Amino acid sequence: MDIPRSASSARLVTRHELTLIVASSFGALLEWYDFYIYAALAGTFSTLFFPSGNETTAFLTSLATFGAGFLVRPLGALFFGRLGDRIGRKYTFMATIVLMGMATVGVGLLPPFTKIGMLAPLLLVVLRLLQGFALGGETGGAATYLAEHSPAHRRGFYTSSLQTTATLGLLTSIAVVSASRALMDSAAFQEWGWRVPFLVSLILLLISVYLRTRLAESPTFQAMKHAGTLSKSQISESFGKWENLKYVLIMLFSTASGVGVVFGTGHFYTMYFLQNTLKVAPNTVNLYLSMALIGVFPFYLFFGWLSDRIGRKWIMMSACLLLMLTTQPIFHALTHYANPELEAFQQSSPVVVHADDCRFSLFGAPKSECDRIRALLTASGVSYQQVPLQAGQTTATTIGGLTVHGADQQALEHALLAAGWVQHADPERINAPMVVFLMWLLIMYLAMIYGPMAAFMVELFPARIRYTSLSLPFHVGSGWFGGMLPFVVSAMAVAKGNVYFGLWYPVVVAGISLIVGVAFVPETCHRDISK
Known part of the structure; x- marks a missing residue:
């Protein structure tokens, strides 16, 4: 049932609603910050926690460890999704944030490979798996909780605040890592300074727990609990009945896989490509990425707002189309503007x-x-x-x-x-505005699909099994297709001997997402989500 927009649609956000948005979003920001510190330090970790002797192998292993956290997210989605539909949204995503915080602090306390040998990468993988397990319950919980508190005619706008937290989490992780590097010499950072960003997480965890203890349970969940209509078998009802399973599959192979490759390409692979292929200094890459992230930030809210007015489907599908058409040209252009000497050498x-x-x-x-x-x-x-x-x-x-x-x-x-090859990109020859613009463009695609997506996911599934149903396909699609993207793209490039070859992976996935989405994704804007 569609709910018509009222004249009150232009009113300001109330203090109560603002509290809900801030408390939900800050916790989500912490979880993304925790998860992304590793991304900002993947190069450092390849020398700290893995055997020396082959730079390429160590880096790929480091990326595989990064991806491991994404692979386990669907298990967390099933576990916490079931809890969220059974005992409530609030308590479930309180548990996810505590688990995430503990695992993150644990990474900051790990001894390196030189001290404990192969136990170092083993423990690192275990902690990354715990982080991924926790994150598997966070996104669905926060999206469900906030959407069930939002007015129907502003649901896209309100929940888009959650989608900004992934960008803010990455931005915060870059800022903390960059500040830590700037405050000490490289030897000190390599020896102990890399631990600082992980230990800072403890402060953010305490703030997040405090904010979430002040939240009330979702009114939709409370109404179902009082009416006795809670599902008794969330998993079988979500995935064992075709009327719901078909939407799980549609979401998985359209918006979830689409957001995964858009996310992995714009947020992560550009960073690795500039640093490891184009040999741009890490601090410079972090600066460029930070500028692009800041430039895109308001567009998450804009596309969430726009989806409340014109619908969600075609905004999200447009992002898949743009990624499919422009990924290869954008990365060739990055080479041209970031390291023209390397481009000239290859030609x-x-x-x-x-x-x-x-x-x-x-x-x-x-x-x-x-x-x-x-x-x-x-x-x-x-x-x-x-x-x-x-x-x-x-x-x-x-x-x-x-x-x-x-x-x-x-x-x-x-x-x-x-023959003309250069060991490092010449800072004087980097066209910084164009590099930032190209990075901004890829992240803009993410804002297009990610801004409306929380509202879309919540509207797609019935309330009694919503947390479970939306969490699994989201984390399989975004986690497996997107989380492993840096590793898969890098491995394909190594196997083929072509630095651009692996980029066909996000192009093909985005194309499949577009086809499935155009054919099968329904328009969900303003649906009644109380049932």
């Missing part, structure tokens, strides 16, 4: 690896000459072609007009430098 000096002993392995040190050559080229941000040896040839690398036999690292680096 004038094609790199060809002549070898037969190439074995693509994500984990473990490179063993063959080909493996060592490809690891060095990948770490250098260089695309290459690998061809089989001809009769009588030995393993060699052709760089422009130069040929290097064998896998001597120093000889390869000299040949790269002689």
Whole structure:
């Protein structure tokens, strides 16, 4: 049933509503901050918690550990979703924030690999899994709670405040990490300063718990509890009945997977691409990303507001279409504006690896000459072609007009430098406004799909199983498709020898999301969510 808009739609947010928004959003901000500190420190963690010897392998392993937290989110969604539909929204997402905070502080107390060996990465993975498990219950709980307190004609606008918290969490994590780096030298940061952002989380946790203790239970849940209409089997009712399961599947393969790849591309992969492929200084990348995040911030609220007026579906589908069409051009343009010397090198000096002993392995040190050559080229941000040896040839690398036999690292680096390759992007030649604009554009796509999405998810499912039903597809789609995106894209680039090849992953997923969304996603704007 659609609820018509009233003349009161233009009224200001009341103090009570503002308290609900702030308390719900601050807790969500903390959880995203906790989850994203790792993203800002992935490069540092690759040297602290994993064996040395192969820079590319250590970095990919670090990204896989980052992605592990996303993989477990659906389990948290099932566990906490069931609790939320059974004992209430408020108490459930109070539990998620405490678990997240404890796991985050635990990461800040971990000894490095040099002290406890393989136990270090093992404990890191366990704590990342706990973080992901907690986050699996947060998004659905906060979205359900706030939407059930919101006026129908302003539901998109109110819940879009929650969607800003992912951006604010990432922005806060970048700010705290950057401030920690700035206040000490690199040796001190590497030794102990990296712990500071994790330990700061304890202060934010105490504030969040205090704010959430002041919240009342959702009126929709209270009404169901008093009427005795709570579901007795949330999981089977959510996923065992086709009338609900079909919407779970539609959401999973449209908006959830779409938001996942938009999120992973704009928030994370641009950062890794600029740092590790284009060799832009980490602090510079953090500055650019922060500027883009700040520039996009009001648009989450704008698209949430707009979805209350023109509907949610086509705004979200437009984001998938834009990502599908522009991802490859945007990343090629990032190379042009961030490291034009690298672009010129790749155009004038094609790199060809002549070898037969190439074995693509994500984990473990490179063993063959080909493996060592490809690891060095990948770490250098260089695309290459690998061809089989001809009769009588030995393993060699052709760089422009130069040929290097064998896998001597120093000889390869000299040949790269002689052909015009640069070890670091020249700050004087970076077109900062264009780099920031391109990053802003990718994050703008996220605002388009993410701003209206909380309201859309809540409106899609019945109240008695809402927390469970929306949490699982959201975290499978955004967590698995998006959380593993930096790892998958990086691994595809390494396997192919082309720094842009992995970007076909978000393009294809966004295309599938668009097709499914256009064909099957219903318009949910202003639905009655009390039943």
